Amino acid sequence: MQSDPGAFRPSCWVLAPPDDSRARDYAGALERRGFAPLLVDVDLQAARPPTGTFAIVGLFTPVTADALGVHVAEFADRVEALERRGAALLGLSLGELPSALRRFRVADAGRAAPDAVARLVQDLASLTVLSGRDFDALVARLLPVIGLAPHADASASDAGIDVVAEGHDGIRLVQIKHTRADISVNELAGFAGRGLAVGPAGARLLLITDGDLTSSAWHFVRGLGDRMEVVTRAEFWRLYARAFFSGALDW
Numbered sequence: 001m002q003s004d005p006g007a008f009r010p011s012c013w014v015l016a017p018p019d020d021s022r023a024r025d026y027a028g029a030l031e032r033r034g035f036a037p038l039l040v041d042v043d044l045q046a047a048r049p050p051t052g053t054f055a056i057v058g059l060f061t062p063v064t065a066d067a068l069g070v071h072v073a074e075f076a077d078r079v080e081a082l083e084r085r086g087a088a089l090l091g092l093s094l095g096e097l098p099s100a101l102r103r104f105r106v107a108d109a110g111r112a113a114p115d116a117v118a119r120l121v122q123d124l125a126s127l128t129v130l131s132g133r134d135f136d137a138l139v140a141r142l143l144p145v146i147g148l149a150p151h152a153d154a155s156a157s158d159a160g161i162d163v164v165a166e167g168h169d170g171i172r173l174v175q176i177k178h179t180r181a182d183i184s185v186n187e188l189a190g191f192a193g194r195g196l197a198v199g200p201a202g203a204r205l206l207l208i209t210d211g212d213l214t215s216s217a218w219h220f221v222r223g224l225g226d227r228m229e230v231v232t233r234a235e236f237w238r239l240y241a242r243a244f245f246s247g248a249l250d251w
Helices: 021-032 062-068 072-084 114-129 132-146 154-158 185-198 215-223 233-246
Strands: 011-015 038-040 054-060 087-093 106-108 149-151 163-167 170-177 204-209 228-231
Touching (some): 011 021, 021 038, 087 114, 087 233, 106 233, 114 233, 132 149, 132 163, 132 170, 170 185, 185 204, 185 215, 228 233
Parallel strands (some): 011 038, 054 087, 087 106, 170 204, 204 228
Antiparallel strands (some): 149 163
């Protein structure tokens, strides 16, 4: 996928102690792709984002894990504080990390070379300028990565469902929203009402978006229990990263 000059440019930081030479290699590759990455120490003191919606792409190296040591909980608190200020964090692991770190929105980049990581970040920046149709097609290609096989269903399409997909645990009625705005509870309730009305018994709803939900919309989702699943910006990026590093995408 080629990056558009007008694409949203995520704030990028490479999380590493100052003596991590490998991290500097990744920062250099990002700079060559037109980004301005910050080398951020594990205390996150350099990560002072602006107010509003933006993005952070963090790279975790094995040296990072050693430097964090027993301070994983404090690190998690700082990450959560950044997210409360509007960040959508995609963490990329460049090596084996302790289990305590894996839960912090970390996608496995394996032994990916610096330029491969930089190309991934460039792809993420380009997503915002995709047309709605192209974004829908991209999501359909990503569904198999999470074990879902899309198939046609005219009645669901008439009800505003973009994709019907089948997984090992049943049917998903998928709606795809390409937006940088927060999705309101009214939008979500409309999707849920239509989907539950036309879907087969036991089918679950799945919303996939590169945006986020308002707080009332999140409350609505929780009220539906396991009848609705939601993939918002950071989780969508992790899904894209998984497909990117597995070779499932070929632009």
